Amino acid sequence: MTDIAIRNALILDGSGAEGFEADIGISGGMIESVGTVGACQTEINGEGLTLAPGLIDTHAHDDGAFLRHPDMTFKLSQGVTTVVSGNCGFSAIPFDPDADARAASGGILSGLGGNFTDLSGYFDAVLEAKPAINNMMLVGHNTVRSLAVSDQKRAPSEREMQTMQGHVEQALEQGACGFSTGLIYHPGRYSQTEEIIRLASLAGSANALYTTHMRNEGDRLLEAVEEALQIGDEARVHTHISHHKAAGPGNWGKVTPSLSRIDRAIASGQAVSMDVYPYTAGSGRMIEYFNLDRINRDLAEVIRIASCPAFRAYEGRMLKDIAAEQQRDITELTREILTAPRGENTICIQFIIDEADVETNLRWPEMMVGSDGIPDLRGKPHPRLYGTFAKILGHYVRDRALMSLPEAIRRMTSLPAATFGMRQRGMIQTGFHADLVLFDPALVADTATYDEPQTLAQGIDTVIVNGKLAFQRGQHQMAGSGQMLRYRETAHGGPKL
Ligand SMILES: [Zn+2]
Numbered sequence: 394m395t396d397i398a399i400r401n402a403l404i405l406d407g408s409g410a411e412g413f414e415a416d417i418g419i420s421g422g423m424i425e426s427v428g429t430v431g432a433c434q435t436e437i438n439g440e441g442l443t444l445a446p447g448l449i450d451t452h453a454h455d456d457g458a459f460l461r462h463p464d465m466t467f468k469l470s471q472g473v474t475t476v477v478s479g480n481c482g483f484s485a486i487p488f489d490p491d492a493d494a495r496a497a498s499g500g501i502l503s504g505l506g507g508n509f510t511d512l513s514g515y516f517d518a519v520l521e522a523k524p525a526i527n528n529m530m531l532v533g534h535n536t537v538r539s540l541a542v543s544d545q546k547r548a549p550s551e552r553e554m555q556t557m558q559g560h561v562e563q564a565l566e567q568g569a570c571g572f573s574t575g576l577i578y579h580p581g582r583y584s585q586t587e588e589i590i591r592l593a594s595l596a597g598s599a600n601a602l603y604t605t606h607m608r609n610e611g612d613r614l615l616e617a618v619e620e621a622l623q624i625g626d627e628a629r630v631h632t633h634i635s636h637h638k639a640a641g642p643g644n645w646g647k648v649t650p651s652l653s654r655i656d657r658a659i660a661s662g663q664a665v666s667m668d669v670y671p672y673t674a675g676s677g678r679m680i681e682y683f684n685l686d687r688i689n690r691d692l693a694e695v696i697r698i699a700s701c702p703a704f705r706a707y708e709g710r711m712l713k714d715i716a717a718e719q720q721r722d723i724t725e726l727t728r729e730i731l732t733a734p735r736g737e738n739t740i741c742i743q744f745i746i747d748e749a750d751v752e753t754n755l756r757w758p759e760m761m762v763g764s765d766g767i768p769d770l771r772g773k774p775h776p777r778l779y780g781t782f783a784k785i786l787g788h789y790v791r792d793r794a795l796m797s798l799p800e801a802i803r804r805m806t807s808l809p810a811a812t813f814g815m816r817q818r819g820m821i822q823t824g825f826h827a828d829l830v831l832f833d834p835a836l837v838a839d840t841a842t843y844d845e846p847q848t849l850a851q852g853i854d855t856v857i858v859n860g861k862l863a864f865q866r867g868q869h870q871m872a873g874s875g876q877m878l879r880y881r882e883t884a885h886g887g888p889k890l
Pocket residue numbers: 480481575606635636
């Protein structure tokens with residue numbers, strides 16, 4: 394007998410086609426039928442609602458969250474059923490219990506290690522925790538480089554290069570969908586283009602991806618795009634540019650020439666894709682954005698503290714307001730925060746992006762959506778963690794009409810599933826995995842704000858993950874049915890087809 398039937402909903406199948414009415418039958422974790430469905434244990438009435446494939450977050454830093462917060466409420470409640478983790482060069486694997494787990498990113502972006510060393514071990518550990526959603530992993534350059542070379546400003550020796558290559562190859566063999574870099578961060582910023590080409594070519598050989606937080610997203614954005622395209626071309630690898638943006642008022646508008654350059658590369662036959670987050674602020678580890686010898690005053694003026702172990706009272710406040718209240722120079726305040734005990738773990742939010750550029754990015758026909766959410770739930774995280782996908786569907790699709798709803802669903806389902814090698818996902822089709830979201834297009838909206846960032850989206854009725862009821866009307870069902878996905882293969886630990 395069929396496990397679950399969803400009846401009377403308007404179906405958007407993920408292809409971008411207009412909706413149609415059908416009943417959906419789910420059995421054994423898969424979509425069993427699309428059309429008419431017989432008797433069933435669990436009936437869901439989707440009347441007045443729209444049913445789409447579960448949404449895919451192409452840019453997550455959830456490696457550690459899968460172990461610390463396996464309920465993944467911040468993603469599941471938006472209708473997200475799969476994330477791609479290990480971005481910006483930071484991944485939970487490889488992990489060396491003898492090395493400093495905080496060497497890369499202070500453990501913030503990738504999460505602290507656990508009882509594992511490689512991707513298979515990490516997948517086992519996460520499955521043990523019964524995750525609510527699916528995870529696809531990248532292997533990160535910063536992580537690999539900090540294990541092989543530590544945080545040293547030099548080129549790797551040939552032997553260190555081989556160590557890095559070994560880590561990348563092993564992760565790809567165990568199911569990683571690609572190799573990621575974060576070339577503004579330590580220690581990736583110390584690498585020359587040639588080093589990245591050699592490592593990215595391993596992903597190229599595996600027909601996997603090279604994803605990059607480029608070396609510069611501000612004054613030298615266009616040069617950084619050239620480097621990304623050169624790496625993709627010489628490494629013969631599909632290149633995915635993460636969170637495309639132009640940072641800083643002096644650079645606003647540069648997303649247009651950047652997109653034109655990428656269009657030309659695609660027209661010439663190069664495989665390039667992209668994602669964006671729908672906000673005008675970025676967020677990350679504050680210490681990565683400042684040179685302590687020369688604090689950038691303009692940047693400090695637009696920074697808000699998300700979480701700060703040394704000064705909890707600063708969380709949720711703009712630096713300029715704190716400085717004014719204390720009648721202090723803002724650069725001095727910045728230095729004090731960053732040099733305090735555990736100051737390097739301060740996470741900030743920086744208002745550096747133009748809203749017009751966000752819309753230009755979203756109008757690009759193949760633009761995907763990645764939250765870039767940082768799942769540090771202390772303090773006031775960037776609202777993109779809880780709000781990204783509902784904001785796309787509510788604000789940008791319904792209110793701003795930047796694209797049609799079927800097209801938005803395609804960009805957040807079948808397009809990323811195909812790009813990131815998620816087999817039999819991202820479409821409502823018989824024989825596909827039953828990852829689904831039932832929502833109300835008239836009501837869907839993000840509610841997370843900079844002041845109150847940890848609030849659930851509105852208008853998301855039901856979320857199904859691998860055929861199990863995972864979330865319904867604001868209530869987490871604790872189904873724990875998420876799987877660990879291997880690139881273009883069946884899930885880790887799953888049955889062989
Ligand atoms: Zn990034």
